[in-house]
Amino acid sequence: xxLDANLLVIIFLFGLIIGSFLNVVIYRLxxxxxxSWNNDEANNDSQHNALAHKLKHKFSKFNLAKPRSHCNNCxxxxxxxxxxxIISFIFLKGRCYFCNSKIGYQYPIVELLNAxxxxxxxxxxxxxxxxxxxxxxxxxxxCLTFIDFNELLLPDELTLLLLWLGLLANTQVNIASSLSSAxxxxxxxxxxxxxxxxxxxxxxxKDGLGYxxxxxxxxxxxxxxxxxxxxxxxxAPMLAMIxxxxxxxxxxxxxxxxxxxxxxxxxxxxxxxxxxxxxxxxYFKYLFRFKSH
Numbered sequence: 001x002x003l004d005a006n007l008l009v010i011i012f013l014f015g016l017i018i019g020s021f022l023n024v025v026i027y028r029l030x031x032x033x034x035x036s037w038n039n040d041e042a043n044n045d046s047q048h049n050a051l052a053h054k055l056k057h058k059f060s061k062f063n064l065a066k067p068r069s070h071c072n073n074c075x076x077x078x079x080x081x082x083x084x085x086i087i088s089f090i091f092l093k094g095r096c097y098f099c100n101s102k103i104g105y106q107y108p109i110v111e112l113l114n115a116x117x118x119x120x121x122x123x124x125x126x127x128x129x130x131x132x133x134x135x136x137x138x139x140x141x142x143c144l145t146f147i148d149f150n151e152l153l154l155p156d157e158l159t160l161l162l163l164w165l166g167l168l169a170n171t172q173v174n175i176a177s178s179l180s181s182a183x184x185x186x187x188x189x190x191x192x193x194x195x196x197x198x199x200x201x202x203x204x205x206k207d208g209l210g211y212x213x214x215x216x217x218x219x220x221x222x223x224x225x226x227x228x229x230x231x232x233x234x235x236a237p238m239l240a241m242i243x244x245x246x247x248x249x250x251x252x253x254x255x256x257x258x259x260x261x262x263x264x265x266x267x268x269x270x271x272x273x274x275x276x277x278x279x280x281x282x283y284f285k286y287l288f289r290f291k292s293h
Contacts, residue, residue: 154212176225
C-alpha cells in the first residue's frame with residue numbers, strides 16, 4: 001500500500017471517531033444484555049440490571065443508537081462539543097459538564113488505542129480491502145477486551161460475529177494460510193479450551209474459564225488459522241499469570257479472585273495480527289503446522 005502522512009492522519013482521526021463509538025458499545029451492551037436476562041434471579045440484583053431499569057425510566061429507548069450521548073451519572077444529554085474524541089476529555093478536565101462527576105480514563109484510552117492500532121495496521125495490510133478487515137477485527141477485539149475486563153463477560157453478540165466474519169473474510173483473502181486452516185483452527189481452539197475447562201472443573205469443582213473464552217479463542221483462529229494456535233496459547237496464559245501474580249503482590253486480589261482471560265487473548269491476537277506475515281512468525285508455524293490440501 002502507498003502510505004503518506006495525509007492518509008495516516010485521516011486514518012488516525014477515523015480511528016478516534018470509531019473509538020468513540022466503541023465506548024458506547026463497551027458501556028451499553030452489558031447493560032442491554034443484563035436487562036434482557038432479568039428473568040434470571042442471578043441477574044436481578046446485579047448493578048447493571050438496576051442501572052438498566054433506571055435508564056429505561058429516564059429514556060423511552062435504550063440501545064446502542066438511542067438515547068443520544070448522555071452523562072452516565074446525571075443522565076443529561078451532552079452537547080456535541082462534549083463528544084469530540086480526546087479533545088473534549090482534556091477540555092473538560094475529565095469531568096462531566098453538568099454534574100462535575102469524573103469521566104473514566106477508559107474513554108480516551110479506547111479512542112487512542114483504536115486510532116493508534118488503525119495507523120499501525122496500515123503497515124501490515126497488503127491492500128485497502130485487507131485494511132478494512134483489520135480495522136473491523138481490531139475494533140471488535142477492543143470491545144471484547146474492555147467488556148471482559150470490566151464485567152467478566154464476553155458477549156456472543158461480539159465473539160460469534162468475530163468468528164463468522166473471520167471465516168467469511170478467509171473465503172475472499174488469505175489472512176490465514178487457507179480457509180481450511182481457518183476452519184480447523186477455530187475448531188481446535190474451541191475444543192481445546194472446552195476440554196481444559198472440563199478437566200479443571202472435574203478436578204477442582206470450580207470454573208477456570210468461561211464459554212466466552214472458548215468462542216473468543218476460536219474467533220481469533222477463524223481469522224489467522226491453525227498456525228496461530230501455539231503463539232496465542234503461549235502468550236495469553238503467560239500474560240494472565242504475570243497479571244495475576246502482580247495483583248497478588250499488591251493485594252488487589254486473592255487466590256480465589258476470578259480474572260478475565262479475554263484481554264490476554266486479545267493481546268496475543270494483536271501479536272499474531274502484526275507478525276503473522278513476517279519471518280518472525282515462521283518459528284511458530286513449525287511448532288504447529290497445518291498443511292491444506
